[in-house]
Amino acid sequence: MIVILKENPNPRQLDSLMTWLKSKGLEIHKSVGATHTLLGLIGDTSSVDMNLIKALDIVEDVTRISEPYKNANRKFHPRDTVIEVGNTKIGGGSLTLIAGPCSVESEEQICEVAQRVKESGATLLRGGAFKPRTSPYAFQGLKAEGIRLLKKARELTGLPIVTEIMDADLLPMFDDVDIIQVGARNMQNFELLRRLGKIDKPILLKRGLSATYEELLMSAEYIMAGGNERVILCERGIRTFETYTRNTLDIAAIPVLKTLSHLPVIVDPSHATGRSKLVEPLSYAAAAAGADGLIIEVHNDPEHALCDGPQSLTPEAFDRIAKNLQTMFGRNAVAEAQG
């Protein structure tokens, strides 16, 4: 970290700053330039709040040289992290398809969708048991029963299951879930992240609606700092001024996150815009930009599609997309797994 001081800094304030920095265990390399003095901080600066120093009266600017995340940082882990779940894997070159309904509604529904998406090439089943809903009056999911039904579908198809947790207290119910999802609105629920750092299960971490790349990686770091290194990053659209789509898919997040981190990066093209017609082009775009996987909403009953999100596809549409992805990009988790 380099601190650029203002011209003629108040000596007492400078002294106070240097004492404080030393108390953090940092060595200071002072460099006096033509007009400005710089302080180079040597040591572990990950616990130093850059914004705090930046706002001091005597400081012109502060620049981090090393990122504040270590476990998630590609610099220290140059090789891609590949996460294996059952027969499938996420990361390292394959394009894993995760599919399933927005909410688990019945045994019939989840089992049928599971079979259909498996036939099309999905290797993981998603489905919401606990649903984060903006309104307290809206349907909040089947909860424990939803998880029970997901397991039924797993039994039937062999597909490992992914489902969202909303509070650390619910962890015991997720004992037998294969991948635990943290939703966008909980990306900075630090208590939840800390608790997930203590378990031995992959975590699918969604980017918050207005979270920066660094903040997403810091949230991954929370989990990893606890010892759980199996984190999957998920870009699912950010909030912008555009109102035609519910969110704006940040496609550059894929190559950027893969440069900064060794963790796998998947994309949710369903929530990214909230419009089912856009799932297809965005899926191809995400694969083309190097995503390690896609998590796509698929419902099985077009006649009653209302129960499902407007961003859901029919199994037929999902099948077409999965086949096209296979043709265009020649990489697919099924193929990999079978290989």
Add this chain to the structure above:
Amino acid sequence: MIVILKENPNPRQLDSLMTWLKSKGLEIHKSVGATHTLLGLIGDTSSVDMNLIKALDIVEDVTRISEPYKNANRKFHPRDTVIEVGNTKIGGGSLTLIAGPCSVESEEQICEVAQRVKESGATLLRGGAFKPRTSPYAFQGLKAEGIRLLKKARELTGLPIVTEIMDADLLPMFDDVDIIQVGARNMQNFELLRRLGKIDKPILLKRGLSATYEELLMSAEYIMAGGNERVILCERGIRTFETYTRNTLDIAAIPVLKTLSHLPVIVDPSHATGRSKLVEPLSYAAAAAGADGLIIEVHNDPEHALCDGPQSLTPEAFDRIAKNLQTMFGRNAVAEAQG
């Protein structure tokens, strides 16, 4: 709610939509226009997801006529909610000053700040015991010990205390806290909100970094739906493209929220920009725009200000602002309470 159908809607899909709407207990008033057909939904639409209907193939647009929140809605509660805590009150015309350090650090620190801000006119003491930090490596607060020290300061000064909760599990520790704060990053931690709806204590609910007015009110509704009607809304800056300040204070939030809701609206001018020099003008602006109160960071040790946020004021600066507010706006919680 009014649903505007596209021209020549597919009859089967229309049928499916109408059946589903009726299953939600709604009556439908169909109106056939020159080119388009409209469906007026009569009944309680608060559990109907507007985005979901909007995205149907046969639907052109959907408009809510009644807001999706009831308890928080001024239409049904025209009079201002006034929340009394100890000798002070929030809402209904007074300008309540809440002040204190970013983090509780020691008994000496919190007690001195408490006395100073009380002398200046603050009627509530704030201080962080559990600190939400972006980095897992940063100081996370004194936790239980922090709450113990806040109570010490309350004993000394008589000021009721406000402090932030980060997880529902911690609720027992907050038994003796006067107002519980929910931070911006937890505004949509629905499990936490639900739990806070069951307790008998005022909740200070901060607006999320990219939350709309409606979303903030829906989060208040979560708490109120559980039976706890004492919610204080807090505007604390939103995230925009501007990088000079950490956030952008949305000053219009004050009159808008007070129009839509009967709940008190306070402003946090410290976190709104992250720069202490802007606290003063933003405090005056917030008061001028009709805020029911201000929550301001004050630290007591300019020499070691680093331990505190860069947005903190000295007690002297806070005193000047408090006095100017009194002169300019002639309304102040102390005055009210003493009156």
Add this chain to the structure above:
Amino acid sequence: MIVILKENPNPRQLDSLMTWLKSKGLEIHKSVGATHTLLGLIGDTSSVDMNLIKALDIVEDVTRISEPYKNANRKFHPRDTVIEVGNTKIGGGSLTLIAGPCSVESEEQICEVAQRVKESGATLLRGGAFKPRTSPYAFQGLKAEGIRLLKKARELTGLPIVTEIMDADLLPMFDDVDIIQVGARNMQNFELLRRLGKIDKPILLKRGLSATYEELLMSAEYIMAGGNERVILCERGIRTFETYTRNTLDIAAIPVLKTLSHLPVIVDPSHATGRSKLVEPLSYAAAAAGADGLIIEVHNDPEHALCDGPQSLTPEAFDRIAKNLQTMFGRNAVAEAQG
């Protein structure tokens, strides 16, 4: 357009509204519902300002049924517009590559880049003669001389040229340019758009930094309303809170704009993020999402890359991307033109 009135609207205000609407040549279809009254406006509402009506005291909400743009609207022109320039075409299924340096600097530079990008498959040459610069002290381009050099490069290679105009006054200098570009910062320079509507030359219209899809299409409409129907829409990144990249590429803009409009949609992956390393993945993503073309910055002198934008590629990198696009997507302007 449908106007939803509030309950019990003030009769005088309603009268005034109806009189005003009729004065605009609209017929009004009034529909009285259980609680609310709706006004269906029949006729040409394109000159009616929706926001204006929405803000009236007696109005709850307003919904447009027909978009405010006609010439740019796919509803009235279902077939893709294909724009032919020299031997190449833009739109209708081909993937046109437009490439060249950020700024034209010398005859040698522009001619070499032109030859290199032509060999790789580009069918149009771009290069800035007039440069919009945030600072009045920065280099503003070679101006007339820059256009002269572009023509030299065209003579040599046969590639039609694309270059940016910054003011309608400069139009005479652009007489011999093949495609005139309007930059993001001029997207709502309505006088310029109006003037470009009167000429017979394709216009490449870039989306403003915070322009919605509808606003971009309305700017296209300005040009088309004047008689010039050859408009190419260009997504080049929007401004968000993320600071790692200069802008955020809105990949969904491609399928959305192509649904709403018949005009060709191209993507600028160079300015979208301002980082040359991201040009490759974003180019593939744009092609996969259905873009009709790409406009990419290429410089010829890595040793002096500073003169060029940091988002520029070397000719070698461009060649690799062009070849991969050909392999992956099997569609390319060269192929089309030669076919």
Add this chain to the structure above:
Amino acid sequence: MIVILKENPNPRQLDSLMTWLKSKGLEIHKSVGATHTLLGLIGDTSSVDMNLIKALDIVEDVTRISEPYKNANRKFHPRDTVIEVGNTKIGGGSLTLIAGPCSVESEEQICEVAQRVKESGATLLRGGAFKPRTSPYAFQGLKAEGIRLLKKARELTGLPIVTEIMDADLLPMFDDVDIIQVGARNMQNFELLRRLGKIDKPILLKRGLSATYEELLMSAEYIMAGGNERVILCERGIRTFETYTRNTLDIAAIPVLKTLSHLPVIVDPSHATGRSKLVEPLSYAAAAAGADGLIIEVHNDPEHALCDGPQSLTPEAFDRIAKNLQTMFGRNAVAEAQG
């Protein structure tokens, strides 16, 4: 400017960078630290593009020490700029009220509004003759006739007039206008700015919808670099994700711009949200935050308010606000002028 190099920079690239920097007339102070090397650039860096250097492979980060604007910079002009127009002045402690209709519509209208707002304390008359409209089909203003009518109103009331220009070609028509306004959408119409730098008339420059503080100041710099130092900055709301209001007023812009620059800063509370009911609280907030003036829309015919913007006030409402401002803040342009 300080350039922080990456560890072990490629020597040829470093050489190329140093040569280029020297060619810009800069002296380089090289400082070798424990892990990183820094380059301090001494001299006039205002023509150096920071983003360009930042994106080089060998560069970790770049920090400006001196702002890229000089004429607009308070560092070099510590005293407030006060702009005198007729009997009124803008800047330096007074609160100037500029008021008038959105569009000039008739002699009767503009003259009546002018008289009413003058009586209430406005010292400048605003009114649109050329209207920037998103739709080419919407009313574009009375143009030359509008300016003629504004002059009539000035003759009658003595109020100097402010009106918007949309293209440099129109300048001859603005010869007799007192203050020329540049709209938000033209804030980076650099040709227009350059031309306005050559005339001897105050310019009211509105902040673009997604322009940073620095970009606004750089646009002011464009005008000032040409010799015209009389620029008035205007905050008028920025574009965010919130849709309840048309824009979001950035109240912190007032103290920030006044810290960075010596130019007067005024606020447009009418366009900031597009809702007339919010004009009053936002006017008080802007005054409380230190604005040098307000520009407010006032129409004279509530029965036909539709012709005017939904953000317009009646003369009665404006009168109440003006009186309250006088009472609350004890500063007013009329008072100052008469004093």
